[in-house]
Amino acid sequence: MRRALAAAAILLAASGCRQARHPDPSLTIEEPEPLQSSIDATNPADEGQLLDGFHAPETAGWRWSAPQFTVSLGVPENLRGKEARIEFEFIVPEVAARDLEGLSITARVEDHEPPAWRSPGVGTHTAVFPVPAALLKEEGIIIDFTLDRFIPPRGGDTRRLGVIPKQFRLVPANTK
Amino acid sequence: MTRLDRRDALLILLAPAFVLWLDWHGLRSWFHQDDFAWMSLGRHIESFGDLWRALFAPAAQGTVRVLSERFFFLGLERLFGLDHRPFHLVVLATQFANLALLYWITLRLSGSRLVAAAAPLVWSAGVGLAVPLAWLSAYNQVLCAFCLLAAFACLLRWLETGRRAWFAAQFTLFLLGFGALEVAVVYPALATAWCWLERRSMPRALLWLWLASAAFAAAHMLLIPKPAVGIYARHWDLSMARSYGQYWSLALAGDLDPAHWPIPWMPRRVVAAACGLAVLAWLALAWRARNRLAVFGFVWFTAAIAPVLPLRDHVMDYYVAIPSIGTAWLAATALAAAWRRGWKAAAGVCLLAGLSLLYAGAAHRTTAGWRYKRGLQARYLFHALERAVDVHPGKLIAVSGIGNDLFWGAFADSRHLLPSRICLDPGEADAVALPAGFPSIAADICSTAELGEAARTGRLAAYRWEDRRLRAITRLYVHRLPREWLDLPPSGLDLADPAAARWLGSGWHEPEEGGRWMRLRAEATLAAPDGPGRRLSIHGYRPPETLDPPVRVTARVDGAEAGRILLDASNAAFHLEFPLPAPKPGARTLRVELEVDRALQVPGDRRELGVVVSRIAWQ
Numbered sequence: 001m002r003r004a005l006a007a008a009a010i011l012l013a014a015s016g017c018r019q020a021r022h023p024d025p026s027l028t029i030e031e032p033e034p035l036q037s038s039i040d041a042t043n044p045a046d047e048g049q050l051l052d053g054f055h056a057p058e059t060a061g062w063r064w065s066a067p068q069f070t071v072s073l074g075v076p077e078n079l080r081g082k083e084a085r086i087e088f089e090f091i092v093p094e095v096a097a098r099d100l101e102g103l104s105i106t107a108r109v110e111d112h113e114p115p116a117w118r119s120p121g122v123g124t125h126t127a128v129f130p131v132p133a134a135l136l137k138e139e140g141i142i143i144d145f146t147l148d149r150f151i152p153p154r155g156g157d158t159r160r161l162g163v164i165p166k167q168f169r170l171v172p173a174n175t176k
Numbered sequence: 177m178t179r180l181d182r183r184d185a186l187l188i189l190l191a192p193a194f195v196l197w198l199d200w201h202g203l204r205s206w207f208h209q210d211d212f213a214w215m216s217l218g219r220h221i222e223s224f225g226d227l228w229r230a231l232f233a234p235a236a237q238g239t240v241r242v243l244s245e246r247f248f249f250l251g252l253e254r255l256f257g258l259d260h261r262p263f264h265l266v267v268l269a270t271q272f273a274n275l276a277l278l279y280w281i282t283l284r285l286s287g288s289r290l291v292a293a294a295a296p297l298v299w300s301a302g303v304g305l306a307v308p309l310a311w312l313s314a315y316n317q318v319l320c321a322f323c324l325l326a327a328f329a330c331l332l333r334w335l336e337t338g339r340r341a342w343f344a345a346q347f348t349l350f351l352l353g354f355g356a357l358e359v360a361v362v363y364p365a366l367a368t369a370w371c372w373l374e375r376r377s378m379p380r381a382l383l384w385l386w387l388a389s390a391a392f393a394a395a396h397m398l399l400i401p402k403p404a405v406g407i408y409a410r411h412w413d414l415s416m417a418r419s420y421g422q423y424w425s426l427a428l429a430g431d432l433d434p435a436h437w438p439i440p441w442m443p444r445r446v447v448a449a450a451c452g453l454a455v456l457a458w459l460a461l462a463w464r465a466r467n468r469l470a471v472f473g474f475v476w477f478t479a480a481i482a483p484v485l486p487l488r489d490h491v492m493d494y495y496v497a498i499p500s501i502g503t504a505w506l507a508a509t510a511l512a513a514a515w516r517r518g519w520k521a522a523a524g525v526c527l528l529a530g531l532s533l534l535y536a537g538a539a540h541r542t543t544a545g546w547r548y549k550r551g552l553q554a555r556y557l558f559h560a561l562e563r564a565v566d567v568h569p570g571k572l573i574a575v576s577g578i579g580n581d582l583f584w585g586a587f588a589d590s591r592h593l594l595p596s597r598i599c600l601d602p603g604e605a606d607a608v609a610l611p612a613g614f615p616s617i618a619a620d621i622c623s624t625a626e627l628g629e630a631a632r633t634g635r636l637a638a639y640r641w642e643d644r645r646l647r648a649i650t651r652l653y654v655h656r657l658p659r660e661w662l663d664l665p666p667s668g669l670d671l672a673d674p675a676a677a678r679w680l681g682s683g684w685h686e687p688e689e690g691g692r693w694m695r696l697r698a699e700a701t702l703a704a705p706d707g708p709g710r711r712l713s714i715h716g717y718r719p720p721e722t723l724d725p726p727v728r729v730t731a732r733v734d735g736a737e738a739g740r741i742l743l744d745a746s747n748a749a750f751h752l753e754f755p756l757p758a759p760k761p762g763a764r765t766l767r768v769e770l771e772v773d774r775a776l777q778v779p780g781d782r783r784e785l786g787v788v789v790s791r792i793a794w795q
Contacts, residue, residue, distance in 0.1 A: 028564050
C-alpha cells in the first residue's frame with residue numbers, strides 16, 4: 001500500500017514537471033530596427049542591412065561583393081518625401097584592374113533605375129545615384145546594385161567577385 | 177532452473193550496462209520525424225470525441241498502436257511537454273525489463289548461465305535495437321518485445337505449474353501487445369512452436385490465442401485501409417523470400433556503407449554470408465542434438481519477421497529488433513555448445529560471432545549517432561521556429577533554406593506544434609523529395625496567395641535557415657516577391673473580420689464574434705489554388721439544439737459539388753475539408769458556394785439563418 005501511495009505521489013508530482021517555454025533569443029537573428037541611413041560594410045553591427053550578394057568577410061574584416069548585391073537603408077525623418085541620393089563608396093583593388101576595367105554600376109530602387117555610374121578604374125570611389133522623393137515615404141528602401149563586370153572564378157576560388165564595398169549612405173540631394 | 181540468485185542479479189546487469197555504453201548517444205536524441213506528429217495529436221483534443229479519435233483513429237499507414245504511440249506520446253507530452261528525457265526513461269526502463277526477461281527465459285530454457293548472459297548481450301549489440309532506443313516513435317518495437325517476452329515467460333510458468341493465473345496473465349500481455357505493434361499477432365505461433373518443441377503437442381488452451389490473433393488479423397484486414405502504392409504497399413510474391421534474406425543479412429552483419437566497415441577489406445556481405453552458413457550448420461547440428469532453444473531461435477526470427485516481409489520496398493533495420501531475439505538465442509546456444517566441445521570450436525564460433533557483432537554493433541552505433549544528430553538538428557530548428565512565432569505572433573512564417581533531410585526530420589511535422597502558420601518558401605518545394613506513396617506536401621508549402629496577402633497586410637515574417645539559427649529576411653523577401661502575388665485574392669477568409677466582406681458574395685449577414693451567419697446559400701471568392709494537392713477547409717457552427725433533425729451543409733467549388741457534411745448535435749462545430757481540383761490554366765479566383773438545407777428560426781429575429789461560418793481557407 002505504501003509503495004502504491006509513493007508511486008501515486010511521484011506521478012502527481014510529475015504532472016507538475018511540464019516546463020514553461022522560454023525560447024532562446026539567440027536562435028533567431030532579427031532584422032535591425034530601426035534601419036540606419038548609413039552603413040559600413042565592414043561593421044558587423046550593420047550586417048543585417050547587407051541583405052544579399054555579399055561574400056563572407058576576409059580575415060581583416062573587409063569583404064567582396066558579388067556582381068549583384070542588395071542593401072537596405074533607413075530613411076530618416078528629415079528625408080521623408082524629399083529628394084535624396086545614394087552614395088556607395090567602394091574599392092577597385094589592383095588585382096581586379098583588368099577584370100573591372102570600364103565597370104558600370106546601376107542601383108535600382110523599386111522600379112526606379114537612375115543612369116549607370118561608370119568607375120574610373122583602380123582606387124577608392126563613391127558612386128552616386130539620385131532617388132526621387134516619391135520613393136522615400138516609408139521608413140526604409142531596398143537597393144539592388146548590379147555590376148556589369150566581375151572577376152570570374154579563378155584557381156581554387158569558385159566565387160564571382162565584384163568590388164570591395166565600404167559604405168552605403170542615403171543623404172539629402174543637396175549634400176556637398 | 178527458475179530461481180535466481182545473487183550471481184544472476186549481477187549477470188542480468190551486464191546487458192543494461194552494455195546498452196548504456198552502446199546507445200549513449202541514441203538514448204539522448206531529441207524528438208524528430210513522426211514524434212512531432214504523435215505529440216501534435218494532443219493539441220486538438222477539446223472533447224471526448226476528439227480524445228477517442230486521437231487514441232483510436234487509424235493513422236500512419238492505418239496503424240492503431242494505442243499503447244506504444246498514442247498513450248505514450250499523449251500522456252508524456254501532457255505531463256512533461258517537450259522534454260525528451262522522460263520519454264527515453266520509459267523506453268530504457270522497458271528495454272531493461274526486456275533484457276531481464278530474456279535472461280530469465282533463456283536460463284529457464286537452456287539451464288546455462290553462459291547462454292542466459294550471452295543472449296541479452298547479443299540482442300543488445302544487434303542493429304535492430306539502435307533505432308527503437310534512439311527514435312521515440314519506434315518505441316512500439318521495445319514495448320511489443322516486452323509484451324511478447326512477458327507473455328512467453330508466463331507461458332513457461334503456466335506449462336510448469338498448470339496454474340490458470342499464468343495463462344490469464346499470458347493472454348492479457350498478448351492482447352496488450354496489439355496495442356504496441358501488429359507483430360504481436362505472431363505470438364500464438366511462437367507459443368505453439370515452443371510447446372511442440374518441448375512436448376510434441378499443443379495444449380488446447382492455446383487455441384484462445386489463435387482465436388484472438390485471427391480476430392485481430394481479420395479486423396485489421398477489413399477495417400484498416402491499406403496503401404495500394406508506395407513503400408507501404410504489400411507485395412505477396414517471391415520478393416518476400418528476398419526480403420527474408422535481406423533481414424537475415426541485416427541481423428547478422430548490419431547495413432553499413434563500405435566507408436564505415438570496421439575491417440575495410442572485408443565486405444559486409446562476406447560477413448553476412450559466413451555467419452549465415454554458420455547459422456545453417458548450427459541449426460542442423462542443434463536439430464540433431466535436440467537443442468530446442470537454438471531451433472526455437474530460428475522459429476522466433478522467422479515468425480517475428482514474417483508480418484513485414486510483404487513490405488518489399490520498406491526493408492528497415494528496426495524491423496529486426498524483435499526477430500533478433502531469435503538470432504541472440506542461436507548465437508548464445510552456439511557459443512555454449514562450442515565451449516563444451518573444446519577450444520578450437522570455441523575459437524571458431526567466437527571468431528564468427530565476433531565478426532557479426534563487430535559489423536552489426538558498428539552499424540548500431542552509427543545509426544544511434546545519426547539519430548542523435550538528426551534530433552539535434554530538429555531541436556535547433558523547432559526552438560528557432562518557436563522563437564520566430566514568439567517574436568511575430570499571428571504572422572505567417574515563411575521559411576527557406578530547409579533541405580530535404582531537415583524538412584522530413586523536423587519541419588514537416590514539428591510546425592504543427594506551434595500556434596502560427598509556418599510554411600516552406602514555394603521556391604524550395606523542388607528541394608524536397610516526396611517518397612512514393614506519401615501524401616502530398618502541398619500544405620507544407622506557402623501558397624502564392626497567402627504570401628501575397630500576408631505581405632500586403634504586413635503579416636509576413638520570412639526567415640532563412642542558417643546552421644542552427646533562423647535569420648530574418650522579411651524585407652528582402654517582400655522586396656523579391658513577384659508583384660502580381662500582391663494582387664491575388666486571399667487563400668483564406670476569417671469571416672468575423674469585417675475586411676473579409678470584400679471577398680464575400682451574396683448570402684452573408686454582418687460579422688459577429690467568431691464568424692458570421694450565412695443565409696441558406698452564400699458565396700465567397702478565394703484565390704485559385706497555385707498547384708495540385710491543395711485542400712479547402714471550412715469551419716463553422718450551429719447551436720446543437722437546432723440540429724434535430726440534422727442539417728446538411730453542401731460546399732461547391734466553381735459550381736461543382738466538392739463536399740458535404742451532415743450536422744447533428746454531436747458535431748455542431750463542424751470542419752469540412754476536401755481536396756481542391758487542379759487549378760485551371762490562367763484562373764485567378766475560386767468561387768466557393770455553401771448551401772444549408774434548413775434554416776434556423778429564432779423568435780424575434782427575422783433573418784434567414786443557415787450556419788455560422790468562421791473560416792474558409794485552402795492550404
